[in-house]
């Protein structure tokens with residue numbers, strides 16, 4: 183059975199669970215919303231549903247019930263490689279089943295048929311000033327392709343709630359398959375003297391991306407690892423939530439992903455990986471161009487905090503321990519680039535920053551998140567244009583958010599519309615005003 187058939191079966195099995203919960207248990211409370219949560223970005227308010235990943239504050243992310251090391255171990259890998267096929271991971275996120283090698287390779291072949299980027303998208307990218315941020319380029323390329331949407335066509339021709347997921351699935355596969363070429367094109371056009379490299383259709387998602395970036399092995403494995411790690415972090419983060427919210431209006435995958443990418447481009451979210459590298463360059467520049475001493479670094483961290491800035495790559499809205507996505511990349515560095523100077527600085531920050539953040543007393547989580555480490559590996563393999571790092575995050579994040587909106591349509595989730603209250607109402611609820 184191919185991916186779409188397996189998915190159909192899973193959807194048919196899952197629908198009665200949602201119908202029963204809504205119909206018979208719709209009034210059961212999951213929690214109360216406090217004034218602090220209403221003002222404070224809905225932190226911890228339980229009002230989203232996804233089965234694709236779950237973020238435990240202490241343990242970190244599980245994808246479909248598996249930890250990161252389990253995913254890396256169990257999913258099929260290209261021959262001779264250490265990290266799994268992105269295509270097999272897509273299968274896994276959609277269905278919850280670990281695919282066999284044959285099932286993963288079937289998706290690899292399917293993606294190849296969908297991968298060609300229309301010329302007008304390239305033209306859109308080429309028309310943009312070269313100093314445009316690469317995330318703006320990525321988002322623009324995605325939304326420019328909206329005319330290809332099978333979901334929008336399906337809607338225009340007579341919508342059926344029961345089968346809407348099929349065209350959302352088709353759009354999601356079409357879009358995902360094209361992202362490596364779009365991202366690599368942006369990179370080569372913007373930073374490498376406008377020398378795009380043609381795609382090699384014999385390669386898988388990660389392999390072809392590395393090839394089109396012009397970076398030799400093992401960067402293909404780095405790409406696979408990176409895309410898997412950044413794919414999903416349950417539904418409440420800005421990029422996932424935005425994509426889900428926009429899709430809830432029955433906007434198609436192109437509109438929805440482009441919106442999610444715009445959220446990812448914020449410095450408190452995905453842009454943090456670029457900020458980390460910028461901040462470390464500052465450390466170098468201000469501390470004489472050499473690896474700083476611990477004392478110098480501590481002073482620099484305090485200066486950053488005292489100037490009202492955040493320490494990029496540290497803290498998290500949900501996590502309360504070191505992010506396992508950080509740990510996974512740290513272990514990669516310990517294995518493959520233990521002597522790298524940048525890694526040493528990042529490791530030194532890990533030694534000193536949590537204590538400083540605890541002493542500072544504001545951040546609820548003083549531990550590093552995914553972004554604190556991810557630039558080191560890219561830098562090591564020659565990708566030093568760090569304002570591109572969020573694009574890599576975006577390609578990875580697309581896997582998770584597109585799987586989610588496919589399921590959103592399968593389960594017929596309605597348009598999202600939380601309720602606002604006024605400040606007067608909050609004061610009345612607090613008993614300080616009638």
Ligand code: AMX
Nearest residue numbers: 450451452454492493494495496497498499544545546551
């Ligand atoms: N450095 C300094 N101050 C920090 C901090 C950090 N790394 N993390 C949190 N704080 C501060 C907050 O700014 C806030 O200050 P305020 O009360 O003056 O507004 C206070 O601590 C409480 O914040 P919190 O409840 O611990 O975090 P949050 O849920 O509001 O925000 C996050 C979470 C990630 C935005 C925040 O920790 C942060 O800004 N980190 C740095 C940027 C970063 O690494 N972002 C990437 C996150 C992962 C991702 O999405 N890619």
